[in-house]
Amino acid sequence: MTTRIVELRRGILKKNDELAAGLRERFTAAGVLVLNLVSSPGTGKTAFLQRTLIELRARGARVAALVGDLETDNDAQRLAASGAPVRQINTHGICHLDAEMIDKHLADWEGVELGRLDFLFIENVGNLVCPSSYDLGERVRVALLSVTEGEDKPLKYPTMFNSADAAVITKMDLAEPCSFDRELALKNIREIRPGIQIFETSAKTGEGMKAWLNYLALEGGGRGARLDGETVAVPQPIPIRRETAPSPQPVEATPEPEEVFAEPELAPSGEGFTSVREAKEYLVGLIDDEARRSGHPLMEVERKMLYDSAKGWTLREIDQVRETFNLYHDPVEYEEKISGLIRSVRQRARAGKDRQFEAWTEAVHALGREKHYLLDLIAAAGETPRLRGRRLKLWLVLLVCAVLAGVAIWMGLHPDEIKVYVPNTH
Amino acid sequence: MHELSIVSSIVESVTESLAAYPGAQVKEVRLRVGALASVIEDSLLFCYEIATEDTPLAGSKLVVKILPVVMHCEPCRADVELPGLQSFRCPQCGELVADMRQGRELEIDSIEIEENP
Numbered sequence: 001m002t003t004r005i006v007e008l009r010r011g012i013l014k015k016n017d018e019l020a021a022g023l024r025e026r027f028t029a030a031g032v033l034v035l036n037l038v039s040s041p042g043t044g045k046t047a048f049l050q051r052t053l054i055e056l057r058a059r060g061a062r063v064a065a066l067v068g069d070l071e072t073d074n075d076a077q078r079l080a081a082s083g084a085p086v087r088q089i090n091t092h093g094i095c096h097l098d099a100e101m102i103d104k105h106l107a108d109w110e111g112v113e114l115g116r117l118d119f120l121f122i123e124n125v126g127n128l129v130c131p132s133s134y135d136l137g138e139r140v141r142v143a144l145l146s147v148t149e150g151e152d153k154p155l156k157y158p159t160m161f162n163s164a165d166a167a168v169i170t171k172m173d174l175a176e177p178c179s180f181d182r183e184l185a186l187k188n189i190r191e192i193r194p195g196i197q198i199f200e201t202s203a204k205t206g207e208g209m210k211a212w213l214n215y216l217a218l219e220g221g222g223r224g225a226r227l228d229g230e231t232v233a234v235p236q237p238i239p240i241r242r243e244t245a246p247s248p249q250p251v252e253a254t255p256e257p258e259e260v261f262a263e264p265e266l267a268p269s270g271e272g273f274t275s276v277r278e279a280k281e282y283l284v285g286l287i288d289d290e291a292r293r294s295g296h297p298l299m300e301v302e303r304k305m306l307y308d309s310a311k312g313w314t315l316r317e318i319d320q321v322r323e324t325f326n327l328y329h330d331p332v333e334y335e336e337k338i339s340g341l342i343r344s345v346r347q348r349a350r351a352g353k354d355r356q357f358e359a360w361t362e363a364v365h366a367l368g369r370e371k372h373y374l375l376d377l378i379a380a381a382g383e384t385p386r387l388r389g390r391r392l393k394l395w396l397v398l399l400v401c402a403v404l405a406g407v408a409i410w411m412g413l414h415p416d417e418i419k420v421y422v423p424n425t426h
Numbered sequence: 427m428h429e430l431s432i433v434s435s436i437v438e439s440v441t442e443s444l445a446a447y448p449g450a451q452v453k454e455v456r457l458r459v460g461a462l463a464s465v466i467e468d469s470l471l472f473c474y475e476i477a478t479e480d481t482p483l484a485g486s487k488l489v490v491k492i493l494p495v496v497m498h499c500e501p502c503r504a505d506v507e508l509p510g511l512q513s514f515r516c517p518q519c520g521e522l523v524a525d526m527r528q529g530r531e532l533e534i535d536s537i538e539i540e541e542n543p
Contacts, residue, residue: 005538008537132464133428
């Protein structure tokens, strides 16, 4: 019997690492920026990603997403509402995604070719520990943290935060009710990962999304090195890439954000709209474009809700749209948002081109007396709140005058019935 | 949480290397694990016994060597060991440090085997 020590010096996850290195090479060759999103369960990865997909698509970028969960394809369904190709990976109990799963799901993903993508997002399983050990071939690892989780999360999970290239704070709209200590959170993240880029965002309000999209554009456009150390990113407009482009194009400078979105096609003025559908599509198109211009594009379900109708032409899948809408949206907020957009559209149409305003008016008329949700929304957007406020004041003054006049007339007609009470001094 | 998959990879890897030593028996498997590798020693040891059953590694001992995080501090021009994971600052000068030199290792260092001549 002889005892021998055999030096192995071999990475335990060597297989995964080698596969990941191969994937990374493929991604680089294809010109697609791959990002791996990691966080605890419930941080809001899906909502954040959904918004990101929508905004990138609105800017002409070609995007896709792989989403990992133990079970269900709920997240994939939510993300698919953005219109981007989405594929669910069910790990059936495994607490992380690995390179093999990515490789396998890319191989037989119908309709998705790496060479025709600008961005591929991988939403990892909600877990702040295990995914940090598994390289997926991504170029950017993004650690997310919501304001509801506590500012010390990075200190509790240093292995994950230290391995991240960027950090995203989500649910900033809840920062105040949660008494979120922003400074402390930023300090904690930087204490664990010095020099990291941090984005403070809200998928609900759109806060901070611009900075995030600019970062993506910078990283994806192949412009310059990674932003390490104290370097501050110079905000760059997002590159415009059209589906028809033969190959991914370098970042193009856009002088005016307004020009990103083409003017909607004008309806043939004078001849009017030949169908309710045509009119509806024209109006929805204008509202949708206005939302993009404002920097907060409508989500697919928000846009589709504009087609809702009790009677008259609507989308075939409207029942499903309504169901999704009721699940994730607040109708009051939605109506306020749409009202604002409608007012802007009308203002723009009025100020700019007569033909456009005419077309708008014609389209509204074309919807006629049928029951369309859009008509209610347009009616609700009637006037600006200030005007409405002024009119309300006028009504109040008139009402008071009328009451006073009525009392005076009544007193004149019935003088006997007026008895003045005199207190008895005896 | 993922220690069982890690241990399975160890079993696979060691079994492969044993091909060069037919009939050899594994006595010990030595790992080098960085403090930032997201692997817990106790969980590894716990999973090891279960995962090695009915394999050439059955009955062997797992020895885990935890490596501290070492960062390069530019102002000090030195590699410095971090005392903990709560702050990535140089313990000498207090500057934030981002350049890691050690801490994420997750590897099999060596195995001790017994051979019948």
